[in-house]
Amino acid sequence: MRLNEHTKLLGQRVVLVPYEARHVPKYHEWMSCPTLRNQTASDELSLDEEYEMQQSWRHDNDKLTFIVLCAETYAKTNDEIAAMVGDTNLFLHYDEEDKQYVAEAEIMIASKEARGKGYGREAMLLMFKYAQSHLPLAKFEAKIDMDNLISLRLFESFQFIEVRRVEVFHEVTLERQITPEWLTWLDAQIALRSETYNSC
Template sequence: MSDPDIQEATASEPLTLEEEYENQQSWRTSHDKLTFIICHPLPASSETKLEAVQAGEVDAPGQMIGDINFFIYPDDDDGDDDEATQAAAEGSYVGEVDVMIASKDHRGKGIGHAAVTALLTYVHRNKERIIAEYVEGEGKSGEGKMPELKGLMVKIKEKNAASIALFRRLGFVQKGVANYFGEIKMVGQFSAVKATKEYREIVYSR
């Protein structure tokens, strides 16, 4: 994340190595987000069907090219604290998608699009389990009916044309104008967002 262009496009701050390690440790324990490392795509082969991959090989450090995150928030719509409190009480939540491809050499090749569609497919298939873990982490288990993950959103720098185009292709639409920080908000519904139907799950061997 030392590339100034990436920091600008993702609205990120440079982190020390210690801060990076702290972030990695939090990935496994945070109840309000999912984080996945994006690795080089597996080689396509029409002759053989890959059934399993080996840990430490397909996801070795040299294979890692980015990350993708999914954050869960009370659906405050316009960022109002009172609305956020009411939304949480009513069980209305929204998921924010954040994707980063580190090297310019790996951009423009469809990797970001593939990562987002894979994430949305995973979230759609596991919505109930994801929201249940969030509610438990917030200490609200057993309080009435199970909340719903109702919508999706993404915040993008208004000059980041590539990311805007990516999410438009996936069915997201812009809501409002750019904020003070030069970010636009794009929103989508699970029923409208175009998640992939062409995928295959394989065994991850440790």
């Protein structure tokens, strides 16, 4: 999605930047790990396929993605590649039954050294705020492996509610309606945590 191609979101711990071709080699290196692919339900891609996927994320109207940078490393080095720790994505679709737009949210902190530091939480809060401000969304959802207790707890902390379990896919689906009350909660979570700049 071209919506965020000139957008940088700044938080206290993380900086979110558009996914560009220059990020692909490091991203591809991350995804060469079978454990990480399994946790994210991702297919193994060649480097050329990874570049094609990056272009899909840039151009397709149903996909929105940011690369997550460690703010401290980025401030010290001004090097996005050195500061990369993960990514956050939204897949958009129109729910014909409920007549509303829904965004499936994903967060990945790929760097082991970066886990457990609150990067994923802050990155996801920034993504929620950006998406609900710029897209006609009624609901967020997350589909998480049943064994991924860290991610399940994370989305529960965002006030997502479990709506179904699919044993054959070993998957839990959680949802969060975008209500005025939840937006007030979201604003309170990020009020002192971040600033948004619309130019890279």
